[in-house]
Amino acid sequence: MVKFSKELEAQLIPEWKDAFVNYWLLKKHVKKIKLSRKPKHHHVPDTNYDFGRSIFDPVRALLRRITGRTNNAANNHEIIQVKSRISTGEDGEDEEVEVYETELVQLFSEEDEVKVFFEMLDDELNKVNQFYKNKESEFLERGEILNKQLQILLDLKRVLGDRRRKHQATGGASAFTSRSTSSVGRNSDFSESQSEYCDSPNDSQTDDVIAALEKNGINFVNSATRAKTKKGKPKMAMRIDIPATTPTRTIAAVTSMLWEDLVNNPKKGGGEYINRKKIQCAEKMVRGAFVELYRGLGLLKTYSSLNMVAFTKILKKFDKVANQQASASYLKVVKRSHFISSDKVVRLMDEVESLFTQHFANNDRKKAMKFLRPQQHKDSHMVTFFVGLFTGSFVTLFTVYAILAHLSGMFSPQTEATYVETVYPVFRDAFLICTCLMTAVVGAMVIHLILLSTGFSPHQVDLIPGVLLLCFFLLLICPLNVFYPHKVLMVDFFMADQLTSQIPLLRHMESAACYFLAGSFKTHRYETCKSGKLYRELAYVISFAPYYWRAMQCARRWFDECNIDHLANLGKYVSAMVAAGARLTYARQPSQLWMIIVLLTSVVATVYQLYWDFVKDWGLLKPKSKNPWLRDDLILKNKGIYYASIALNFVLRVAWVETVMRFNIGMFESRLIDFFLASLEVIRRGHWNYYRLENEHLNNVGKFRAVKTVPLPFRETDSDG
Secondary structure (H helix, E strand, C coil): CCCHHHHHHHHCCHHHHHHCCCHHHHHHHHHHHHHHCCCCCCCCCCCCCCCCCCCCHHHHHHHHHHHHHHHHHHHHHHCEEEEEEEEECHHHCCCEEEEEEEEECCCCCCHHHHHHHHHHHHHHHHHHHHHHHHHHHHHHHHHHHHHHHHHHHHHHHHHHHHHHHHHHHCCCCCHHHHHCCCCCCCCCCCCCCCEEEEECCCHHHHHHHHHHHHCCCCEEEECCCCEECCCCCEEEEEEEECCCCCCCCCCCCCCHHHHHHHHCCCCCCCHHHHHHHHHHHHHHHHHHHHHHHHHHHHHHHHHHHHHHHHHHHHHHHHHHHHCCCCHHHHHHHHHHCHHHHCCHHHHHHHHHHHHHHHHHCCCCHHHHHHHHCCCCCCCCHHHHHHHHHHHHHHHHHHHHHHHHHHHHCCCCCHHHHCCCCCCCCCCHHHHHHHHHHHHHHHHHHHHHHHHHHCCCCHHHHCHHHHHHHHHHHHHHCCCCCCCCCCCCCHHHHHHHHHHHCCHHHHHHHHHHHHHHHCCHHHHCCCHHHHCCHHHHHHHHHHHHHHHHHHHHHHHHHHHHHCCHHHHHHHHHHHHHHHHHHHHHHHHHCCCHHHHHHHHHHHHHHHHHHHHHHHHHHCCCCCCCCCCCCCCCCCCCCCHHHHHHHHHHHHHHHCCHHHHHHCCCCCCCCHHHHHHHHHHHHHHHHHHHHHHHHHHHHHHCCCCCCCCCCCCCCCCCCCCCC
């Protein structure tokens, strides 16, 4: 049976982690109460001397048990007394907050510890209650806003439908309105200007448009400025005013581009399509906002139930330790508190289900629930089937290739050196991609060998690897929605960070491949490869590729999230690329100038990396933290480990100095030292991984949201704009 503490930890909502009951702290204090209980060592003599058994003994025992239960039941209400009072909100706000306080009516042998326990319990109850109220108010306000957005959307569609019928009656119906009620749309950018000058349309059409939305609190004010169109007709300036007294600040009307299309007669090319596209986009945005609202309400409901179970569990533990029955009295108060007794969330969920079913699922509740409560994706057996198929094909083709190579008397060392694949089976899909690509690679090798054996020209046959490489490259940059496209997630950039620490390994793999391919193992001449131009140029590619890949991930994340920190992180990897390039050039052309360039670029890159390690990735070096120069939340109890880790990371980050200065260490060869430094970098990365994951787990550095904020199509502006 899984302990509740483990179950609670598994179901915690990361963004709301601090708002949950601190079950672990309360549990620790209950153990403290248990340890503080003084054992009774003296023996109390039994004054009830038994001179023999009586036939009435079972009756007396039964009466004693009944009397004991009655006394316990009578005393249950006298152990603790929970009172509530109304307090003003923090920061001098006028908001009234209900605060619970517990008084001990019955004396406990560990009275001080018990009093502290109930004070902590009260604080947790007040915290949970207040957080629930705030989130409930937030979701209720969002629900009102979405209702207003939906009403505006429905009014727009009604106006468009009226216009369609009018045009059909006059023989000039527009084709676009037949599709304006579609619930599937595409994303579209809306204009953000406050006002727009529009050609004066037919008065009845303008009245329909304005009347359809004025009932929602939207006022259209004609500007005193008049202008002329190219045909001499007056232009009308329409500004959208918002009533400032509305509690939720009434939503402004649609943006000016949409209103220009609606108010004017859309006879010119493209107007009908723009109307339809924008209506579809608005509908899709409102639908997505309802889905996120429903998801947030579900999370808040889970939050309520988990905290209720936590209070129940910890009070039962207290009863067991204190040998009292305090849980019943306190749980009655918990059940009467707002986060349990309020039904506003449930009612809003029902309302969202009803609205979504009616307006976005054509009254099909089953279809609506697929959007609102999406089922977890079940793994397909097709993936497992193709993994097995491609793995078997790879082994078979590789065996065929080896046999053909042996029969033809040819030796192809590229089989071992060039086509090296490291498969890390984190996900079945990743393994499927690896087996698929390896099957393609070995299949191309078999075709290459067969064509050579049948007499084709080597110049023609050698195009096969190039074509295969081109196909892989096109697949890599393919913008279409095929072959596992996705946003950059933590698992992606975390693995890419590991690759940046493997650059020495990749360089050594390059040296080993060249050593065997060039036949240097026969003469033991290591200089053969290093003197080759291709080898030296390839060194730049190998050294740059991991940093470039990681930098492009930062660029992609900045593009997706518009967070400037991702651009700053990109700068870190660019500085590392510049420093790596300078070191390679200095190794080929040692001179005083390049020495200065290497020192400057390496120092800048190292300072950049150290700052990002300690401050951004690890979340340390906070001067105002309760743990000096660390952070408030730590997993390891020994703070000295963190300080030692900072020093160790600093030392391992500046290990590059040896590769530039080449200190004379006597009996150790330079290649052995390079291998040792590469091993240290792997150790540093493993050491870095722990603190990076710890910081993400404790502080949600990636800012992963429990409920996404979906942009809405209809703007909210101030009335004095």
